[in-house]
Amino acid sequence: MAAGAPPNPVATRVKILETATELFYRKGVHAVGVNEIAARASASKLSLYKYFPGKDELVRTMLAEHSDRIHAWLERRTADAPGGPARVLSVFDLLIEWFAQPGYQGCAVVNTVTDTRAEPAVAEIARRHLVRYRELLEARLAELPVPDAPALARHLLLLIEGASVVTAIDGEPAAGADARAAAELLVSAAVAAGTRP
Template identity: 75%
Template sequence: MTQEATRERILETAAGLFYEKGVHAVGVNEIAARAAASKLSLYRYFESKERLVEAMLAEHSDRIHAWLIRNTADAPAGPPRVLSVFELLLEWFAQPGYGGCTVVNTVTDTRAAPAIAAIARRHLARYRALLEERLREMGVADPIPLARQLLLLIEGASVVTTIDGDLGAGADARAAAEILLRAQPPSTG
C-alpha cells in the first residue's frame, strides 16, 4: 500500500469516527486500529491529533465545495441556478444518518480552536462566494447581503434538521430563499 493510500485511509477513518462520536471521544489508538495502521504511521502523516483534525476538516471542506460546484454548474441561469445550491445541500441534509455539518460539529467539539475556526471561516466564506457568484450571474446589484441571508437559511436548515430531525426545515429554507430571490429588483443591465 502506498504512503498516500495509508494517509487517505487514516483521514477517512478519522473523519467517520469524528462524525459518529465527536472529536474528543475518539483517540488516536482507536483511529489507528480502525484504519489498520500503526500509531507510528498516523504520527508520520499528522504530527498530532490536532493536525489530523485540521487536515480532515480542510479536506472535507474542499470536497464539499468541489461537489457543490460540480453538481450545480449546469443548472439553468437565474434563480434556478442559485436554488440548485440549496436543493443539493438540502437533499444531503435529508439523507439517513445525516448528523449535522461536519464543520459546525468540529468547531463546537473543539471549542473553536484557532486553526479549526480559521478552516470553518474559510468554509463559510466559500459558500458565500459561490452564492454571490450565482447572484451576480442573476443580475443582483448587491449580492453580498443576499448571499449572507441565503447562507443563514442553509445553515439554519442544517441545524434544525440535525437537532429536530425535521426534514421539512430544508423545504422551508428553500421557500424562504425563493421569496428573497423574487424580491430582487429586475436587472437594469
C-alpha cells in the same frame, strides 16, 4: 492491503483520514482517540503519527480536506443548473438532498468548531468554509439583476446553516425545504427590486 504487499503510503494516509472523518463526525472529536482511529484504519499508531504529528493536526487536515470536497461537490453538481433564480436555488436543492441522507448529523465543519471550542486554526478553516459558500452564492447571484448580491448571499448562507442545524437536531429534513422556500422568496424579491424602473 493484500497480505505480503508493500505498504502504500498514499493509501495509508487516505485510509487514516477517511476513518478519522467518519469517527469524528459520528462521535465527536473529543470522544475519539488516535488508538481507535489507527485500529479502525488498520494502521499502526506509528503510521498515523508519521502523517499527522498529533491529533490536532489530524483534525485540521481532516476538516480542510472535507471542506474542499464539499465545495468541489457543490460546484460540480450545480454547474449545469438552468440560468436565472433556479441556478441559485440549485444549491439549496442539492443541500436538501444531503440533509435527507440517513445518518445526517449536521455540518461536519460546524460540529468540529463546536467540539474543539473554536480552536483558532479550526475556526479559521470554518471561516474559510463559510466564505466559500458566500462566494459561490454571490457568483450565482451576480448573474441576476439583484441590487446587493453580497448581502443577499449572506442571508442565503444563514438559511443554509440554520437548516443544517435544525435538521441535525430534529432528525427531519423538512428544514431544508423551508430554507429553500425562504430563499426563493428572497431571490424573487431581489430580482423584482433590481428590475424595477
